[in-house]
Amino acid sequence: MIVAPLPWQAEAWAALAARFDAAKLPHALLLTGPAGIGKTRLAQVLAARMLCNDPSAGLACGRCKTCTVLAAGSHPDFMEVAPDDGSRVIKIDQVRELISFASKTPALGGHKLALIHPAEAMNLNAANALLKCLEEPSPSTTLVLVSHQPGGLPATVRSRCQAVALAPPGRQASLAWLQNACDGQEPAEQLLDVCEDRPLAALALYESGGLEQRLALLKGVDALLEGRLSPLDVPALGADLELVEILAVMQQVVQGRIRENVKSTSQQGGGARRDAFELWTELGRLQRSIASGANPNRQLIIEDCSARLARTLGIVGS
Numbered sequence: 001m002i003v004a005p006l007p008w009q010a011e012a013w014a015a016l017a018a019r020f021d022a023a024k025l026p027h028a029l030l031l032t033g034p035a036g037i038g039k040t041r042l043a044q045v046l047a048a049r050m051l052c053n054d055p056s057a058g059l060a061c062g063r064c065k066t067c068t069v070l071a072a073g074s075h076p077d078f079m080e081v082a083p084d085d086g087s088r089v090i091k092i093d094q095v096r097e098l099i100s101f102a103s104k105t106p107a108l109g110g111h112k113l114a115l116i117h118p119a120e121a122m123n124l125n126a127a128n129a130l131l132k133c134l135e136e137p138s139p140s141t142t143l144v145l146v147s148h149q150p151g152g153l154p155a156t157v158r159s160r161c162q163a164v165a166l167a168p169p170g171r172q173a174s175l176a177w178l179q180n181a182c183d184g185q186e187p188a189e190q191l192l193d194v195c196e197d198r199p200l201a202a203l204a205l206y207e208s209g210g211l212e213q214r215l216a217l218l219k220g221v222d223a224l225l226e227g228r229l230s231p232l233d234v235p236a237l238g239a240d241l242e243l244v245e246i247l248a249v250m251q252q253v254v255q256g257r258i259r260e261n262v263k264s265t266s267q268q269g270g271g272a273r274r275d276a277f278e279l280w281t282e283l284g285r286l287q288r289s290i291a292s293g294a295n296p297n298r299q300l301i302i303e304d305c306s307a308r309l310a311r312t313l314g315i316v317g318s
């Protein structure tokens with residue numbers, strides 16, 4: 001069971017734990033930061049600590065009755081809300097269950113914790129229903145919203161939560177952890193490169209065996225930018241990847257080019273830079289809308305974004 005924070009979360013955890021010990025935790029927390037750096041895991045560490053009967057050294061003991069039922073997934077004072085299998089959306093019925101959970105008195109101790117992840121997956125009805133919970137908080141319930149894209153949440157929800165921004169760990173910390181998690185078997189450096197130093201994303205990629213596909217897609221995008229590949233050929237490259245993953249790879253390429261361009265001393269290409277920023281923003285917007293349940297035509301989106309990539313970065317790169 002998860003009781004300890006990840007190595008790079010020590011500081012963030014110490015701050016959260018101190019506020020909990022001082023009974024100064026707000027009723028709603030919003031943990032933000034890139035996907036795959038351990039935000040949900042930190043929320044689980046907090047849940048375990050809050051619910052444990054016999055914490056030691058500031059962490060849940062992992063052995064008491066409440067820790068045991070929490071590990072078994074049957075703790076009545078802990079609720080996890082995430083998209084159901086096969087869905088990308090958190091629906092209003094799930095939030096209604098949460099509201100009912102929040103209205104009850106704790107069954108086993110003094111606290112209850114509800115974890116919503118990723119919070120931007122709530123559709124508008126679900127987010128509106130959650131507002132009621134945020135506006136009239138139950139004193140014994142802490143809500144923890146985890147969000148990779150807090151911009152995808154309604155401002156009314158965001159403003160009623162206290163945000164805690166978590167940064168990705170540095171390369172050294174990521175590498176040490178990932179090498180250990182992969183038993184030193186895999187090219188951890190390469191995994192981290194592809195996943196932009198997001199260690200849990202890198203581990204998920206390792207476990208899914210998706211590294212090859214990602215690398216093939218990146219190679220294909222290079223060929224596209226060099227004019228050796230048509231936008232119409234790109235959809236076939238990432239056949240086993242989720243559309244959001246493909247868009248994220250494209251966004252990563254655009255971001256890399258923008259960085260290179262900013263670093264270069266060239267005074268030219270302001271318009272091209274602006275186009276690159278626009279494309280970067282659009283790719284982010286598309287990922288958020290898919291995360292919130294939009295289901296666009298995969299083939300068309302990939303072709304269209306590929307064509308825009310070729311047009312935009314072809315100019316920036318020259």
Ligand SMILES: [Zn+2]
Binds near residue numbers: 066
């Ligand atoms: Zn315990």
